[in-house]
Amino acid sequence: MAFRCFTRKSETRRRLASFFLGDFTSKTTKTINPISDVSTTLSLRQIVSVFEYKNVCGGFREYHDGRPRGPLWRGKKLIGKEALFVISGLKRFKDDEEKLPKFIKTHVLRLLKMDLIAVLTELERQQEVSLALTVFKVMQRQDWYKPDIFLYKDLIIALARAKRMDDVLQLWESMKKENLFPDSQAYTEVIRGFLSSGSPADAMNIYEDMKSSPDPPEELPFRILLKGLLPHPLLRNKVKQDFEEIFPDSSIYDPPQEIFGAR
Structure with missing residues (x-):
């Protein structure tokens, strides 16, 4: 097995050397300056040495740098x-x-x-x-340390995705005391987290904070809230009215009333 691997390595080296030497001689026959010939020869040797160093034998590399x-x-x-x-x-x-x-x-x-x-x-x-x-x-x-909305936002999103909503609520209150407002992504993740944990009241509190934010609201948090409030038609109608006022050109799909428990 070792002899076969060594034979393959020798054949591969001879083929690479003959290929590059042939290409080198065909391109340098018209060259007159001997200095350029020496520099080209050196670069050719470097190329051949790289191919020899990275040669693969039997599907496994001959070296590993430890990283x-x-x-x-x-x-x-x-x-x-x-x-x-x-x-x-x-x-x-x-x-x-x-x-x-x-x-x-x-x-x-x-x-x-x-x-x-x-x-x-x-x-x-x-x-x-x-x-x-x-x-x-x-x-x-x-x-x-100075209050930074991005530090708050990334940590709040990580906590919400981990369903640590009690920690999210405490961090949210701390953020409000420092007069910071997150972006639409943070509102979306926190609202989704409270809805999935069965806390629509907390989701509505986050929604009220979103409406008082200095940044204009986006559609995605509204749609997440409208979907999650299907079992709570009264809360959903309030959010729907706000959505239609803020986004008059957008439409909302209302499923049959029996799906979300309206009588």
């Missing part, structure tokens, strides 16, 4: 080593009530601003919402 493959490595390159160490430690001690506060005190509080934001973003991406909420509270106690 993981795929998008995971490309994402981790944007995060510093200290931030990666903190993320790993937080996940390791997340169920340990004694070690987690000590780890936060000794390592999380030492992070710079951008590293701490990177830790928060990565925990949200990994759906470690409890740890992300803990890191956000640590961030709020820093001297450099």
